[in-house]
Amino acid sequence: MNKMRVILLADSETERLDLVDMLKNIDYIQLIGDFIAEEEAWQMMERSPADILLVGAGSNGERYAFTQKISTHYPQAGIIMIEGELQEETMHNALFAGAKDVLIKPIAPEKLMNAIYRIHQLKERIGTAKQEAPQKKIRKSELGQVYTVFSTKGGVGKTFVSINLAAALAKDAQKRVVLVDLDLDFGNAALALNLYPKFTISDVIDDIRHVDSDLIESYLIPHESGIKVLPANSQPSLNEFINAEHIRIILEALRESFDYVIVDMPARFFETIMPALALADHLLVITTPEISSVRNIKSMLVTLKDLNFPQSKIRIVLNKADSRGDIKKNDVEATLNKKVDASIGFDYRRVLSSLNRGVPLVHEYPKNILSKNIDKMKIQFEQNEPLKA
The missing domain is CATH 3.40.50.2300 (Response regulator)
Known part of the structure; x- marks a missing residue:
């Protein structure tokens, strides 16, 4: 040295x-x-x-x-x-x-x-x-799209959707995709991808005044699926020094050099993570066909409206939908008074296998109906991208 x-x-x-x-x-x-x-x-x-x-x-x-x-x-x-x-x-x-x-x-x-x-x-x-x-692909005139994956109900599969949407988008070798784990309390995106991070979001924040699209690359972890990952902290105690301005700086730096920024959110509203809502081009609201989940999402949508969040950016994603279940897609739409934009399906064994192996379902089982639905969702959102505010 x-x-x-x-x-x-x-x-x-x-x-x-x-x-x-x-x-x-x-x-x-x-x-x-x-x-x-x-x-x-x-x-x-x-x-x-x-x-x-x-x-x-x-x-x-x-x-x-x-x-x-x-x-x-x-x-x-x-x-x-x-x-x-x-x-x-x-x-x-x-x-x-x-x-x-x-x-x-x-x-x-x-x-x-x-x-x-x-x-x-x-x-x-x-x-x-x-x-x-x-050597990096830096766009000067166009910012990458931000897909914020959110639900105020735990256990609905936010991380599963985030990982697989990112991997589906990364199938296009010409596109650069980054997954940001903002579940600061219980983030496990890196674990679900079988990654053991050397750096986490706190390391980026330690040098927040000098963060730009070049420097932040050195903190990201590459995954074999083609995506790069910015993990959450392994020690929640470190989160007390993270604020909303830090998150804004990080996401804006990533938008400069990535085509898609996928944000895996925590299951609650709080000030620190609000920039991930403000910068979202698509807000993927995840629900499951359960009374508690749908009612929770209904309250969440009211909160988003109170926050003046653009309704045109909200995408309702129905996860774990089983054709044999009592609550159907139409029931969810009627309760939320909002159409379901994408329905993924339910396959407990395949989903658990992919998470345990650290391989996204869309790569582990590309012909599975869930994988096909995620690919379909990706295409639908790409073709219906809202104009930036």
Whole structure:
């Protein structure tokens, strides 16, 4: 590993001395300046820009403005902010000021080493993304279509529909498809595809100020079906630092380089995921032929209307429909006062097999009636794409 050039801007003389001692024990670090005054640190950056800045936030966060100034003038520098305590507000302030990581006092040497190493990995990913950028298909005049798959009733098959719709769209080798798992509480799209993610949505958010259509590619996981996946967090506790602005930035970056962005949503409304509704070209509302599910969806449609969501973008998808069941497609339409746009069907054994094997049904069993219905749904939606607002 090449030595990382570091500038330290501490909050106090005691902190400065402690951090200098820690940094001297890291063999891949070259400390080129350690200061307490902002002016001195800025002058050092002008003379010899560093790879990493360790910046104390100050007692009242007075260093956020300085951090933002550094990140604006030297976006290639990795800033690690040092905070006095862990609070959601301070974390957000630090990240939006340009920090790529946050350390909480007192700082353990191993945590400092890990933070610096993560910055090193990030810089390598940025370099790789820039090298590969000319090979990517970036549309300048047309944004990709966003298919948001949603239901406020659990167990209706949102993830199954999301995965198989994405895989069906990816059968066209000329199209680029990405699946975003926004079920931040219980997301399992990666597991259903037999993927074990190295990066999740939290890793993207750690570098949210610098996210663009090139950099975000380095966080995606390719699947043999042809789709790429941005997984949800494996630890729900990380979700408290995700907000609606993060989601908007991520989805807009993906629309720039993918033909289709499929979003697997959580089973509830809340502010963080609202951009996935606002940016949707198609909102696939999933229901099943059960009284509880249909009534739940009826209430959901009322909420969407109250939110002024464009009714022309709503697509009702009936999943797990069995011809032998008591509730028919016509019953669902009558209850919802809205036509069913697509009906997938029911095949418990085949669906379970495909999920266990991590292979989308449309690839595992392409001649299955469910696969044919998903292909038909895909074609129908492609031919009936609403105009963008």
